Amino acid sequence: MIKLTNLTKIFRTELIETHALREVNLQVNEGEFAALTGPSGSGKSTLLNILGTLENFDAGDYQLDGKSVKGLSDAALSRLRNEKIGFIFQSFNLIKDFSIFDNIELPLRYRGLKAAQRKQRIEQALELVGLHARRDYLPGQLSGGQQQRVAIARAIAGTPRILLADEPTGNLDSLMARQVMELLEQINQQGCTILMVTHDPDQARRAGRHIQIIDGQLSDTMLYEPFAAQSA
Amino acid sequence: MEQFLYYIKVSLVSIKRAPLPYALTIFILSVGLGVFFANATFYYQLNSDPLPAKSNKLFFPMMLITPYDCNDCRPPRVLSYANVQKLANSDIPSAKAAMYSADGYARLSSSQPPTPVVIRITQRDFFAMFDVPLLHGSFWADDGGRFEILLSRAMALKLFGRTDVVGEQMLLDDKHFSVIGVLNHWQMLPRLYDANGRNHLSPTEDIFLPLETGYDLHYLSKTNSQTFDSTDYRKLSTEGRTGALHQLQYWVQLDTETQQQAYRQFMLNLANDEKAAGRHPAPINNQLTAMRDIVSYFGDESGDIQAFALVTLLFLLVCLFNASHLSLNRYLSNQYEFSLRRALGASRAQLQLQMLADVLLMALFTIVGALLTGYVGIKLMNHLLPGNSLFSSWDIPLLLSLLTITLVCSYLVTLYPSLRASFGTLNQQLKE
Numbered sequence: 293m294i295k296l297t298n299l300t301k302i303f304r305t306e307l308i309e310t311h312a313l314r315e316v317n318l319q320v321n322e323g324e325f326a327a328l329t330g331p332s333g334s335g336k337s338t339l340l341n342i343l344g345t346l347e348n349f350d351a352g353d354y355q356l357d358g359k360s361v362k363g364l365s366d367a368a369l370s371r372l373r374n375e376k377i378g379f380i381f382q383s384f385n386l387i388k389d390f391s392i393f394d395n396i397e398l399p400l401r402y403r404g405l406k407a408a409q410r411k412q413r414i415e416q417a418l419e420l421v422g423l424h425a426r427r428d429y430l431p432g433q434l435s436g437g438q439q440q441r442v443a444i445a446r447a448i449a450g451t452p453r454i455l456l457a458d459e460p461t462g463n464l465d466s467l468m469a470r471q472v473m474e475l476l477e478q479i480n481q482q483g484c485t486i487l488m489v490t491h492d493p494d495q496a497r498r499a500g501r502h503i504q505i506i507d508g509q510l511s512d513t514m515l516y517e518p519f520a521a522q523s524a
Numbered sequence: 525m526e527q528f529l530y531y532i533k534v535s536l537v538s539i540k541r542a543p544l545p546y547a548l549t550i551f552i553l554s555v556g557l558g559v560f561f562a563n564a565t566f567y568y569q570l571n572s573d574p575l576p577a578k579s580n581k582l583f584f585p586m587m588l589i590t591p592y593d594c595n596d597c598r599p600p601r602v603l604s605y606a607n608v609q610k611l612a613n614s615d616i617p618s619a620k621a622a623m624y625s626a627d628g629y630a631r632l633s634s635s636q637p638p639t640p641v642v643i644r645i646t647q648r649d650f651f652a653m654f655d656v657p658l659l660h661g662s663f664w665a666d667d668g669g670r671f672e673i674l675l676s677r678a679m680a681l682k683l684f685g686r687t688d689v690v691g692e693q694m695l696l697d698d699k700h701f702s703v704i705g706v707l708n709h710w711q712m713l714p715r716l717y718d719a720n721g722r723n724h725l726s727p728t729e730d731i732f733l734p735l736e737t738g739y740d741l742h743y744l745s746k747t748n749s750q751t752f753d754s755t756d757y758r759k760l761s762t763e764g765r766t767g768a769l770h771q772l773q774y775w776v777q778l779d780t781e782t783q784q785q786a787y788r789q790f791m792l793n794l795a796n797d798e799k800a801a802g803r804h805p806a807p808i809n810n811q812l813t814a815m816r817d818i819v820s821y822f823g824d825e826s827g828d829i830q831a832f833a834l835v836t837l838l839f840l841l842v843c844l845f846n847a848s849h850l851s852l853n854r855y856l857s858n859q860y861e862f863s864l865r866r867a868l869g870a871s872r873a874q875l876q877l878q879m880l881a882d883v884l885l886m887a888l889f890t891i892v893g894a895l896l897t898g899y900v901g902i903k904l905m906n907h908l909l910p911g912n913s914l915f916s917s918w919d920i921p922l923l924l925s926l927l928t929i930t931l932v933c934s935y936l937v938t939l940y941p942s943l944r945a946s947f948g949t950l951n952q953q954l955k956e
Contacts, residue, residue: 346867346950367871374869385864389537399868407526446868 293453293485294320294343299352301338301508312338314508315352320487320501322453325480327499328489335508336489337458343487344377344456345369357453374403378447378484380457384439386431386446392418393427396446403450417445421475437468441475448479455479457488461495473498531881538858539885549850549937550889556843557890557933558897561926563836565902566829568922569915570725574712575655579816581618581779582653584719585611585791588809589798590752591768599809601720601822602748602770605739610794616787617776619649622735624771625718626743628697630731632683641679642746643696644729645738653777654717661690661705669736674705679730696731699741707732713914717775719818720748725911739764745771775815788812828909840933847937855941862945872946879942887934891927898926 301313312335328336341347386395400410418424421441461469496502539546573579586599608622623646629638647667680687692703714724749771778784791810798804813821906913
């Protein structure tokens with residue numbers, strides 16, 4: 293589903309060049325739940341952003357569903373993000389003066405779905421994250437965990453093929469973090485591919501696959517037993 | 525439609541987020557456009573074509589037929605009675621009318637106090653040439669002298685308290701006249717048939733008197749009269765027809781290019797005949813100026829309005845620059861939301877549609893502010909330059925033009941900031 297070939301990303305300033313990713317090769321199959329770990333500045337968020345087409349790369353190739361994203365127009369990239377990719381950000385990135393319903397509706401609006409279709413999908417997503425009763429609340433009226441669940445609902449409302457989560461539990465306490473992880477696992481079990489950046493080894497272990505990045509290179513890829521199997 | 529309403533809703537939310545900078549942007553834009561509107565109103569009205577269907581068919585003939593040699597002279601703006609007779613001695617024009625204006629006093633009876641009036645002393649074709657609407661009665665049957673007058677609607681109301689006064693008697697400078705017609709509402713703007721000396725800015729005359737009667741009663745022009753010999757000024761009025769008194773404006777209607785060429789040739793022949801007769805030694809200089817060009821030919825454009833136009837245009841540019849700067853700050857503070865929308869699948873084109881909704885709202889608020897400012901500006905200009913006050917009204921084409929200008933300005937103010945906000949590295953903007 294995702295195939296990176298010699299992917300390279302360099303950040304340039306007037307004085308220095310920083311190789312954020314060095315000839316990264318990676319393949320992620322449909323339905324996988326992969327955790328990206330590594331020290332700060334290792335390139336894991338950069339990799340996630342490139343996978344989400346939020347950032348360009350300098351060399352190599354990135355194929356999504358067998359098609360290279362290189363050279364795609366702004367409109368094509370927007371469509372790809374809208375239809376195939378869902379984002380979950382560490383700081384939730386909800387629009388604070390829009391209701392929960394309106395926040396979740398954002399990507400569906402840009403897909404051009406009709407009002408009834410949007411409403412149905414939003415209600416399904418809110419049902420899944422357990423916030424149906426709070427659809428008219430503003431983000432500021434919810435706890436951090438609830439806001440992240442809203443962000444997850446927004447990400448999955450468009451039924452994306454891939455969910456990219458950048459430290460989704462980074463701003464949450466352990467109880468809320470566990471709830472969010474359980475939700476992600478539930479979404480993964482429904483067939484959605486998830487790539488999650490995390491600093492937390494326990495969360496990395498809960499993912500089916502652990503990809504470690506150090507100095508812009510994939511240093512290790514380990515496969516774990518599913519968390520549920522470990523618990524058992 | 526639903527998506528459009530959504531864009532409007534997003535714009536309103538964005539305004540509520542920072543109402544003060546937005547209000548300041550609207551205020552600056554409104555003031556700049558309002559001042560511009562006020563001046564544009566005068567400029568538009570002063571330069572408008574009062575008879576679009578005819579303005580290229582009505583001509584003002586002028587000839588350098590003066591009794592002395594003059595190499596650089598332009599032909600005089602007014603003609604003598606005798607010269608008008610010579611010019612009128614042609615069947616080429618479809619219509620022709622000589623005219624001038626004079627002051628007088630009107631009243632219904634000698635026991636009443638007199639009312640000062642402005643009189644247009646003219647010929648029958650005047651009314652047809654300038655599309656004068658008649659409310660009651662009729663025009664003169666011919667160009668002969670008669671004690672019959674036509675009144676403007678306002679003068680009929682002022683003197684009689686009603687408009688249907690055909691057949692009524694009244695006194696004009698203590699001579700008895702019969703009213704044969706009352707004009708309907710009529711204000712030719714600008715009043716180009718009397719462009720001489722910026723009189724085109726004046727209101728319509730009150731009373732219309734036959735030319736021959738005007739000369740019989742020794743009326744002198746209240747605007748421009750000239751003489752080119754040593755005639756005693758005191759005799760000018762009594763010898764108006766035979767002396768060298770130049771006070772007549774003369775208009776001809778030439779409907780086709782052929783008629784115009786023929787009339788030019790007629791004027792040339794006339795000038796040659798005059799030279800051959802030894803009456804006018806100056807080089808031939810004939811002018812046949814179209815009504816549309818008469819003000820610029822006389823060099824009587826409103827310099828004050830043109831100077832104001834330049835100043836207000838510069839002021840508008842300064843306001844646009846300032847409003848754009850404020851708008852840029854507002855958009856950059858919302859850049860995070862732009863980036864989030866792009867990350868979630870909005871294309872730049874969709875963001876530009878959002879921007880158009882912003883433009884629409886901004887234009888809506890601005891047009892209200894600009895019209896208010898423009899209205900106040902017009903009142904102020906009427907106070908400072910009362911001579912231009914007839915030209916301070918708004919009509920539908922002008923309002924539509926002002927609306928278009930507001931939309932364009934709102935778009936310009938929003939264009940660069942919105943483009944700045946919708947470009948850039950998504951990842952970085954989402955982290956900020």
